Amino acid sequence: MLLRRITKHVKEQNWFAVLLDFLIVVFGIFVGLQVDNWNEERKSRVEEGDYLLRLSEDASGSIAQGQFGRDFIIQGADRAGVVLRALDECRVDPESRVDFANGLYHLGKLFPPYMVTGTIDELRSTGKLAIFESTDIRDQMNATLREFDTAYLIYTDAEARTREHVFYVDSKVVYRIEGPQVGDTEIAWEAVEIDIDTACQDDRFYTAVAAVRNYAYDIAARHEHMLVVMNAFKSAVDEELDKQAKP
Numbered sequence: 087m088l089l090r091r092i093t094k095h096v097k098e099q100n101w102f103a104v105l106l107d108f109l110i111v112v113f114g115i116f117v118g119l120q121v122d123n124w125n126e127e128r129k130s131r132v133e134e135g136d137y138l139l140r141l142s143e144d145a146s147g148s149i150a151q152g153q154f155g156r157d158f159i160i161q162g163a164d165r166a167g168v169v170l171r172a173l174d175e176c177r178v179d180p181e182s183r184v185d186f187a188n189g190l191y192h193l194g195k196l197f198p199p200y201m202v203t204g205t206i207d208e209l210r211s212t213g214k215l216a217i218f219e220s221t222d223i224r225d226q227m228n229a230t231l232r233e234f235d236t237a238y239l240i241y242t243d244a245e246a247r248t249r250e251h252v253f254y255v256d257s258k259v260v261y262r263i264e265g266p267q268v269g270d271t272e273i274a275w276e277a278v279e280i281d282i283d284t285a286c287q288d289d290r291f292y293t294a295v296a297a298v299r300n301y302a303y304d305i306a307a308r309h310e311h312m313l314v315v316m317n318a319f320k321s322a323v324d325e326e327l328d329k330q331a332k333p
Contacts, residue, residue, distance in 0.1 A: 133214075133217060134217050134218055134219065134330075135327065135330050137205060137209065137214070137217065137218075138218075138223075138323055138326050138327050138330070139327065140204075140205040141205050141206070141227075141323045142320055142323045142324055142327065144202035144203070144204060144205050144206070145202070145316055145319055145320035145323065146320065147202045148200060148201045148202045148316050149313060149316050149317060149320065151200040151202075152199070152200055152309055152312055152313045152316060153313065154197070155197030155198075155199070155200060155309050156306050156309035156310055156313065158195070158197055158270055159195075159196055159197060159302050159303075159305055159306040159309065160302075160303070160306045162188075162189070162192045162193065162195060162302055163299050163302035163303050163306065164185075165185045165186070165188050165189030165192065166189045166193055166295055166296075166298060166299035166302065167189075167299060168182050168185040168186050168189050169186055169189040169190055169193075169295050170292065170295055170296060170299070172186055172282065172286075173282075173285060173286045173291070173292050173295070174286075175286075176282060176283060176286035176287075177282065178282060183275035184272070184274070184275055186275070186278075187273055187274065187275045187277060187278040188272055188273060189295075190255065190259055190278060190280070191261060191273050191277075191278065192270075193252055193255055193295065193298050194248045194249070194251070194252035194255075194298045194302075195270075196241065196244065196245055196248070196301070196302060196305050197305075197309075198238060198241045198242075198245075199234060199237040199238050199241055199308065199309060199312050201230075201231075201234045201312075201316070203231075206227060206231070215227075218326075220326055222322060223322060223323065223326060226318070226319050226322050227319065229315075230315055230316065230319045233311070233312060233315045234312065234315075237308045237309075237311070237312050240304075240305070240308050241305055241308065244301040244304055244305050247297075247301060248297065248298045248301050248302075251293075251294035251295075251297050251298050252294070252298060254290060254291065254294045255291060255294050255295060255298075258280065258281075258284075258285060258288070258291055259278060259279065259280045260278075260279035260280075261273065261277055261278060261279075262276070262277045262278075262279065263277055
């Protein structure tokens with residue numbers, strides 16, 4: 087319809103009408119492109135919001151698991167201290183028996199740093215990291231991943247260093263455990279068989295417990311650092327979500 091009208095105006099050499107028709111065409115194309123751009127931008131912002139929400143949920147999971155790992159490791163290290171005091175005194179106080187038993191049983195159980203990376207992995211594999219308007223989110227995401235990689239390397243080194251010590255302690259203790267046990271399960275004093283008189287005279291036994299305890303506190307400190315980093319990342323993500331929620 088418009089093309090026939092333009093052709094008619096050209097034949098009639100009505101150049102003002104031709105110019106007007108041309109402007110109408112250009113304006114129509116411009117409006118169409120703007121509408122398409124607006125729709126794409128709206129879709130991108132919706133998708134960005136979905137990814138931000140998933141990142142926040144992943145961070146919450148990482149924080150919860152990190153807190154559990156930190157608390158478990160610190161408890162184990164504290165109980166290893168109970169074992170050391172018993173070795174110093176060559177006796178186990180009745181009120182400390184449960185802590186002594188679990189200090190030995192859980193010696194060297196070091197939870198690795200934990201980070202839920204499902205959403206980040208998806209963003210990387212699909213090339214959608216640029217979907218975030220805020221470069222701060224991308225920068226903080228990368229910084230958090232670097233901190234996690236560092237924490238995991240420190241953990242693997244500490245775990246390797248404790249292995250021989252744990253093997254030696256286990257060779258001197260018998261655990262009367264029936265059936266499979268969950269990693270953080272408490273055991274009773276009666277489940278542990280150890281000759282405390284012999285153990286307190288064994289310098290290597292004492293040194294092994296002390297070394298594993300020290301490494302445990304080091305790993306717990308790394309967990310604490312990762313919790314600070316992860317909470318900062320979650321706060322940045324939640325801040326962006328709040329910005330999107332505002333009209």
